[in-house]
Amino acid sequence: MNVILNGIETEILDQMSVFTLLESKQITADTVVVELNKEIVPSDNFENVMLNDGDHLEVLRFVGGG
Amino acid sequence: MSEDIFEIGGLKFSSRLLTGTGKYSDDSVIPAVCESSGSQIITVALRRVDLESKTGNVMDFIPKHMQLLPNTSGARTADEAVRIARLARAMGCGDWIKIEVISDSKYLLPDGYETAKATEILAKEGFVVLPYVNADLYIARSLVDAGAAAVMPLGSPIGTNRGLKTREMLRILIEEISLPIIVDAGIGRPSEACEAMEMGADACLVNTAIATACDPIMMAKAFGRAVKAGREAYLSGPGAKHRNAIASSPLTGFLSEG
Numbered sequence: 001m002n003v004i005l006n007g008i009e010t011e012i013l014d015q016m017s018v019f020t021l022l023e024s025k026q027i028t029a030d031t032v033v034v035e036l037n038k039e040i041v042p043s044d045n046f047e048n049v050m051l052n053d054g055d056h057l058e059v060l061r062f063v064g065g066g
Numbered sequence: 067m068s069e070d071i072f073e074i075g076g077l078k079f080s081s082r083l084l085t086g087t088g089k090y091s092d093d094s095v096i097p098a099v100c101e102s103s104g105s106q107i108i109t110v111a112l113r114r115v116d117l118e119s120k121t122g123n124v125m126d127f128i129p130k131h132m133q134l135l136p137n138t139s140g141a142r143t144a145d146e147a148v149r150i151a152r153l154a155r156a157m158g159c160g161d162w163i164k165i166e167v168i169s170d171s172k173y174l175l176p177d178g179y180e181t182a183k184a185t186e187i188l189a190k191e192g193f194v195v196l197p198y199v200n201a202d203l204y205i206a207r208s209l210v211d212a213g214a215a216a217v218m219p220l221g222s223p224i225g226t227n228r229g230l231k232t233r234e235m236l237r238i239l240i241e242e243i244s245l246p247i248i249v250d251a252g253i254g255r256p257s258e259a260c261e262a263m264e265m266g267a268d269a270c271l272v273n274t275a276i277a278t279a280c281d282p283i284m285m286a287k288a289f290g291r292a293v294k295a296g297r298e299a300y301l302s303g304p305g306a307k308h309r310n311a312i313a314s315s316p317l318t319g320f321l322s323e324g
Contacts, residue, residue, distance in 0.1 A: 062134075066225075
């Protein structure tokens with residue numbers, strides 16, 4: 001199935017949680033914040049929230065800024 | 067002199083210099099910059115993770131004692147700023163937020179109306195809101211009403227290092243606004259930060275001038291001292307200015323008298 005990940009259509013395996021997606025992209029879960037279809041996913045819920053075809057995901061983190 | 071405390075968002079700080087984390091050629095100098103500047107509050111931005119290339123994490127370089135001040139850069143409307151602020155809070159690093167709402171890409175001037183709208187929403191949600199705005203009395207008053215924790219007027223456009231071009235308007239804000247005034251953006255030299263503090267600003271936020279100096283660590287130290295010097299000058303009550311000379315030495319007892 002496909003999700004829109006940070007604006008890019010991305011093919012992922014079925015039955016993936018937010019946590020396993022992050023893991024597959026080698027992203028450390030505690031360094032990011034995740035928005036799923038414009039709703040924030042609390043970090044302690046990453047493993048429970050399953051992804052569906054067509055989901056819009058934003059994965060963000062802090063960067064240098066003024 | 068009793069200890070001079072800078073209080074904001076219910077917290078107390080001994081430093082009145084806020085710093086940023088943008089534009090460093092190498093983020094690994096950030097810990098030394100924090101130490102040499104004495105700064106206790108530091109800004110960061112929130113961006114999409116780059117999924118194609120592995121880059122360093124700026125958070126690895128921010129000392130743990132620093133108060134984090136995420137900004138909403140990239141927001142063009144109040145709604146976008148609110149969305150970014152909520153995401154930043156979900157990172158679990160506190161509820162401070164610097165609101166930036168900018169849709170002008172040439173001068174990066176902030177949209178006061180949208181900023182006030184975002185401030186009102188976020189203050190009601192319990193954020194400590196520090197809005198970045200033009201040095202304008204009416205905007206500043208609307209931010210007071212909206213529940214801001216401070217007002218952050220610009221000295222000159224972001225990243226220009228041009229100093230206090232808004233000097234006369236800053237003076238009015240310092241005089242008229244009861245909230246802390248933090249001069250943000252455009253301060254390019256320690257002398258300009260010092261001047262803002264002498265005028266009675268409560269603090270200065272400096273990023274570009276430190277990050278783009280050949281020696282950011284030494285420049286950070288200079289800014290830390292300049293902000294302190296300006297603050298002490300302000301607290302000491304500077305003497306009056308005069309048009310004509312007023313002698314510093316006695317005008318009597320000259321050798322040639324009599």
